Amino acid sequence: MKTVLWGKWVVGMVAGLLLSGCGADAVKTELPEPDNQEKAQEVQIAFLADIHLHDFLSAAENLDASELPVIADTRTSDQSTQGAQTPVLMRSMQAQLNSTRLFNENYFVFLAALDEIAAKGIKLVALPGDFSDDGQPANVRALADILAEYTDKYGMRFFAITGNHDPVRPFSRAGGKKDFLHRSGKEVAVMSPDHPDCLNQSAWQCSNALREWGYADIMETLKSQGFSPSSQDLLYETPFGTAEVSKRGWRWCDPESKSGESNSTEESNQIEESGKSCIFMPDASYLVEPVEGLWLLAIDANVYTPKGKVSSLEFNGSGNAGYNALVDYKPELLDWIAGVVKRAEKHNKHLIAFSHFPMADFYDNTQKQLAELFGDTGMQLKRMPSASTTQILSDLGLRLHMAGHMHLYDIAQPEDTGGLVNVQVPSLAAYQPGYSVVTLNNDGSAQVDTIIQQQVDRFDTLFPVYAKEWQYRNQAGLINWDKTILDTPDYLGFTDAHLKEVVRQRYVGREWPQPLATFIQSKTVGDALETLVCGNISRVTDEALLAMPAITLANDYYRMRNAGQFADLGGREVIYERLSDATLHCELPETAPVQTQQVRRFVKLLSNVAVSRDVTSITVKGV
Template sequence: MSPALPFRFAVLSDAHVHDIEADHGLADAPEGLHVRLLADTMRSTRTFNESKAALEHALEDVAARGIRHVVITGDYSDDGQEPARRAARAVFQDASERLGLRIFLTVGNHDVFADEGRHRSKRFLTASGGYGLVTSDPERRDPQARSVTLSPAMRCLGSPQGLTELGAFGFFSAEHAAGWQTPFGTNPAPEARRYEVTSACGGRRAWLMDASYLVEPVPGIRFLMIDANVFVPLAPGERRADMHYTDSTNAGWAELLIHKPFLLPWMTEIAEAALRDGAQLFAFSHYPVVDPLDGTAEDERVLLGETEMVKRVPPDTVAAALIQAGIDLHFSGHLHVNDTAQARVSGRVLTNIAVPALCGFPPAYKIVTVQACAVSVETIRLDALALDPRLMRLYAREAAEDGLDPGALLEARDYGEFLSAHIGRIATRRYLKRDWAPAMAAAIRRLKLADLAWLAETSEPQAIAVVMPGDPDKQALVSPALADLPATELLGDWYRLRMGGDLGVDRIGPDRMSVYHALAQAFAAGDWPEGSAQAEFRRFFRMMSAYAEGLPSADFTIDRETGAISVD
């Protein structure tokens, strides 16, 4: 049955809900709030305390636009703890009952862990200063904590237990839907949805639940919701005390094709049925199926090594398998990036739309408008969300007491500025320390834009370990207004483009983007030997340009017959 068109739905991802007003077991909570440390936020790829407000704001915005169907592509909870699951459920129930939204979830790597769960430990501010640790692990110790509270509720549950509370949002039922099924039939019971998975050495087997399902929210529109978490049993010698399975974080679709072989034939059947019935099919999972880093993975391996991000880039075999199955459009989360990527095999196209996190830069979600032969995607920014003054007050207290340098975080006027400042901060506090080679990191810390312009224009190759600031008067690429901009600020913009694509370009602004483009061209024009400072920065700017100039990632239209992408 062909759907009534146009049909609109929203796609959100990586809400990572933490409820500051929920009781996590800390006796000495300031102002009655369970607030995660600013210090931890400044080292994390996401913010914690703003997450629930961001999700609520996004759902209110969706409803205000007259949209009634919402997909969330996993990591709806902070880390699968009971307070986080309950908070997510409460938000979704309120949105369903008060706003009339129909919400469908996929599961992410932070929501459940295999069938056994795992311990979680979190640090919270205390009213008396310092922090308290709340943990589900009876063996966990922290000599620096003011208190250590043992709370079984902090444990991330396994599946199906960890999904039960949220079962009404697609996992086990879909009220008023035109159709619902799993790879195993129409029985929603966990015992009817188990598959066998074997350890790498073949010595251990387990039967785990797969939470994939197909739902038809309205006649002719079908959502294929894939549980792409992969947990493989560990051999006895590989196990840790509380973990008997591999972590799903870096596994993604490459491991899914190996350990969940029943999914691809089912997806093929679903795609064939949609084509036969004249229905429109949309696939969703937590993990990307096409490289969301704009083809920069090889440059990244040379410049940075085998980073966590590179490990999560799916191989080409994944896209080929999905194209063969008849899938042409897939929405993902996980990497917290805003990106559009495509793969082509034998004239057929697969488009992956990576949806950014609600709790990281850039905070946004997608609106999808379905037409007969095309799909329009609009990216809705959440920048204007007001910051909670209670949190800002507690952050300032923590920074003063502990001697933290929060950069521009405490100067932010809204959520967009806060998250832009956050990614700028973790660029130096996390990524520069963890991912970048020491010599390159040291160069970024000591150089300015004028120095990089001089480096690009000089005729002599320079050693990255010893390259020093040049003569700013001997360069013409950078205007005086930006000449003294530290390369650490440039690094922040590098990550804004990496994570935000078009939204990063908008946040950075035309003046800086013009200078970055000129520097990229200047470094590209030189014939620099590998290992020189110029060759390193040539690769740096080549990656930066790829992030900025990839496929449209804000507002665009996809022709579903040809895969062509256009911008109005």
């Protein structure tokens, strides 16, 4: 077993940490030499990222339902019970209007997307992480049941890989939320029995269904969805020489600890090694060949950095770690990936990699502008892969990587990545909701098309419950949301209304620099554009746009950032594209107020995003 001194891999990481592979050599599968036969044509794989499934029906089971909201149950085919009132455990509208994603309607759009994919005849579906809300038993089991139903009915196969929400931490822990809805419309806490709020009896109700599962339970429950080999697979391997879940991972050790500091138990994942306290850090990565000629490389890019000694079993979440941390914490995983790429080329296989985290820039080269305006850690810039990280990944030889995590659609082109194409698959639970389909071609290329989920039946099922919530908050004098969101006629309109409320309450409301936020909240578009073109705005736009509230610019920025050319701006994108040229002969004096400088920077950013909106499809060569 090879052991590597942590300090040699990266300066400034956890002092003295040791990393070793656990049977790190890949399975040495002997494959036949490539022949001259053409690969099968029209193999298609759908990618559904960031589903964040919360099954509000299953989660309500085993709770005292007397004060839970109720809806008409439409799941049963029994005519005698259809429409019967059934309890639900659902998050509040207030909560989801402060998040980058929806919490409840995910259930309906997930089923709609699966129905649409099935109707297209696509049999292979990959899930690049965050397939559940927070890895709770109720939601992971619900996901497994739903996927099994589509497998039985349509012959579809599913291949999942882990995200930062599943698991939230590598090992199971207490969970729950404090913003579930009571029947009256108020928010209540429902936690797992081992959560402090249940132990001190302050939680409204307690349920084991809301624990946050770790790797072992999630992978076992979803073993038929890619985490274990199937008899249908032509090839299945992991970086660890085994498919056994308990043996797939890395040993991380505290070399300075004394023998006897930790106990060796399965429950704690602590082990003794040469007098050192160590832990076994799971890794769910795998390679599968579901049909002849296609290799799907599922990369577990989660990195849960230790809080101090690894033997304390205290870890940070993986949300901001991504591949910047992976290149330091999982070097042997990179070695395995490089070997997979070489074997794929040797044996004439299409190789598509997918994982939860982006491998390349997802903000269309606007990172510098964003940092100047919102700070180095604003706009989730902590999640941006560095140029050196992207180069390391590109040097592995990967040509196509499908990612999630950011809840937006983006394509990083080869000229910006050294050859790697990184596609950010949009979330079904955010603006604009969609999924991506990769079609393999005989010439060794792949066509990547992203589809917006237009039709979602029953998306408004929970609206009557939200109406009670709004009424409760209004009567209680609480911060409230815009009730017109309940008037949206379709799911696309609902996600747009959701985005606008997140912009109002969270982005502009709390996260933007105060001078810029104050301007956007109180001025017009015309006021903003005057700062950009020194008052000469008639040649750039029309009176209708100039009279709109300035927050329209903020809404449109996030629409374009999240959806590229899928964003529906009513034609305003053409005007935004022209703004860049309008600034060429207009310079602000250095003494201009901070607010004016910030507004000008933002409008320039808006223009750059409009110009660089991502196309809706791309052909990738050499896949």
